[in-house]
Amino acid sequence: MTAGLPPGPRSRLANTLRLVRDPLQHLPRWLATYGDPFRVPLLTGTVVITADPTSIRTLFTADPDSFDIYSARSLVPVLGAGSLILRSGPPHRSERRVLTPPFHGARMRAYGAAMAEVADLQLQRLRPGQPFTALALGQAISLDVIVRTVFGVDDDAQRHSFRAAVEAAMATTGPLLLFVPAFQRRLLGLGPFDRLLRAQDHLVALLRAQIAAVRPHAAERGDILSLLLQARHEDDTPMPEQDIIDELRTLLIAGHETTAIALAWALDHVHRDPAVLAQLRAELAPLGPSPAPEALAALPYLGAVCNETLRLHPVVLGVARQLRVPLELVGYMLPVGTAVLINIFLAHQREQTFQEPARFNPARFIGAAYSPYQYLPFGGGARRCIGAAFAQYELKVVLGTILARAELELRDLRPVRSVRRNLTMGPGNGIPMRLVRRRD
Ligand code: HEM
Numbered sequence: 001m002t003a004g005l006p007p008g009p010r011s012r013l014a015n016t017l018r019l020v021r022d023p024l025q026h027l028p029r030w031l032a033t034y035g036d037p038f039r040v041p042l043l044t045g046t047v048v049i050t051a052d053p054t055s056i057r058t059l060f061t062a063d064p065d066s067f068d069i070y071s072a073r074s075l076v077p078v079l080g081a082g083s084l085i086l087r088s089g090p091p092h093r094s095e096r097r098v099l100t101p102p103f104h105g106a107r108m109r110a111y112g113a114a115m116a117e118v119a120d121l122q123l124q125r126l127r128p129g130q131p132f133t134a135l136a137l138g139q140a141i142s143l144d145v146i147v148r149t150v151f152g153v154d155d156d157a158q159r160h161s162f163r164a165a166v167e168a169a170m171a172t173t174g175p176l177l178l179f180v181p182a183f184q185r186r187l188l189g190l191g192p193f194d195r196l197l198r199a200q201d202h203l204v205a206l207l208r209a210q211i212a213a214v215r216p217h218a219a220e221r222g223d224i225l226s227l228l229l230q231a232r233h234e235d236d237t238p239m240p241e242q243d244i245i246d247e248l249r250t251l252l253i254a255g256h257e258t259t260a261i262a263l264a265w266a267l268d269h270v271h272r273d274p275a276v277l278a279q280l281r282a283e284l285a286p287l288g289p290s291p292a293p294e295a296l297a298a299l300p301y302l303g304a305v306c307n308e309t310l311r312l313h314p315v316v317l318g319v320a321r322q323l324r325v326p327l328e329l330v331g332y333m334l335p336v337g338t339a340v341l342i343n344i345f346l347a348h349q350r351e352q353t354f355q356e357p358a359r360f361n362p363a364r365f366i367g368a369a370y371s372p373y374q375y376l377p378f379g380g381g382a383r384r385c386i387g388a389a390f391a392q393y394e395l396k397v398v399l400g401t402i403l404a405r406a407e408l409e410l411r412d413l414r415p416v417r418s419v420r421r422n423l424t425m426g427p428g429n430g431i432p433m434r435l436v437r438r439r440d
Pocket of ligand 1: 084085096150250251252254255256258259262310314315316318319320377378379380381382383384385386387388390391
């Protein structure tokens with residue numbers, strides 16, 4: 001066994017710029033040069049990167065108390081200090097216990113009707129011939145789905161206020177403000193951080209009012225806010241209101257852009273490859289123009305298209321864990337404090353797991369099972385995405401509803417580059433499309 005870190009590229013500044021600007025080019029190159037795992041010194045510290053299923057298994061099955069969260073504290077202004085994403089150890093476990101049941105796979109049926117209705121409403125806003133981007137369509141749909149099913153907002157005017165507040169909050173955040181604590185300075189109420197805080201305060205005020213409105217009727221309602229208001233910790237105490245607010249903001253940040261980007265990539269691939277579109281249409285045809293959400297969620301090829309989209313374009317490139325105890329990783333004894341990054345993108349590009357990994361081929365998910373250490377768009381272990389079942393259900397219902405209700409086409413057939421957005425990677429051009437016709 002070797003003590004210390006594996007080999008890797010040297011210059012901290014150059015590595016940081018490469019990883020920020022074009023990770024999809026440099027990660028495969030580093031892997032080919034140094035092998036798995038490799039070490040990348042960055043301006044924020046050194047990370048060890050792996051995409052090897054054996055190492056991923058070691059990390060996902062290790063005692064969760066071996067890890068601390070990695071470099072996320074600068075997210076407090078947008079998530080709130082009580083956020084699940086910012087907790088570790090026993091407080092993380094206890095918060096997950098109350099947050100998990102509302103996202104259980106079996107509960108998704110309750111949200112399917114809202115997901116289909118939202119997709120249909122957004123399509124009705126488009127006129128034939130009208131240009132739009134798949135990303136903007138996905139953002140509008142996924143935001144509306146969260147406002148309805150997570151925040152439980154039923155009223156149209158109120159939905160509008162929430163949408164505006166969320167869009168304002170998003171517009172005030174950028175990578176520098178999110179990741180570099182030095183930029184988080186108030187400037188007499190006039191600087192970018194002041195604007196961010198004002199937008200967040202407004203969103204929090206709306207959430208507080210929504211909690212007050214929903215609380216008396218929570219027992220009769222099925223939205224996630226109502227379920228959280230009724231949830232009890234192990235010692236039978238309810239969730240404090242501030243924790244509920246922080247978790248609602250967390251679910252918004254974690255669930256909005258991610259699902260929108262995945263939907264945009266799915267629409268791109270489906271309309272780029274006529275054989276895929278034909279097979280999907282054949283599968284959808286027996287369900288008619290208004291398919292039931294549950295019927296959509298059960299379609300094997302539609303499910304395979306969504307899985308393959310998240311394989312080829314993992315919206316979150318990788319998940320990081322910081323070691324609180326030394327850990328042996330395929331022959332390396334990594335010291336306390338090492339940050340380990342499980343690279344989802346590289347794991348999904350392994351030839352040993354996926355033949356012709358660069359090709360969009362949904363058939364690879366038909367009748368095949370990949371282990372959670374080979375296919376991991378939602379991360380894994382004790383921190384696996386809590387909204388995975390929700391996102392998968394939403395992708396199938398929304399994509400199925402769009403294809404059943406409308407004919408769309410791409411406006412640009414050139415290959416699309418994946419670029420870094422704040423916490424995620426997404427299509428650089430947003431995927432320009434147009435509505436050909438609605439099928440009413
Ligand atoms: C396609 C859509 C989505 C993708 C690709 C995705 C991916 C991820 C990934 C990779 C993680 C980190 C897991 C880890 O560290 O091992 C994560 C965490 C999380 N996701 Fe998602 N996500 C999606 C949608 C959603 C939705 C819809 C919600 C909720 C409405 C959500 C809520 C969360 C939360 C709360 C966490 C933090 C879990 C924790 O730290 O314990 N995500 N997600």
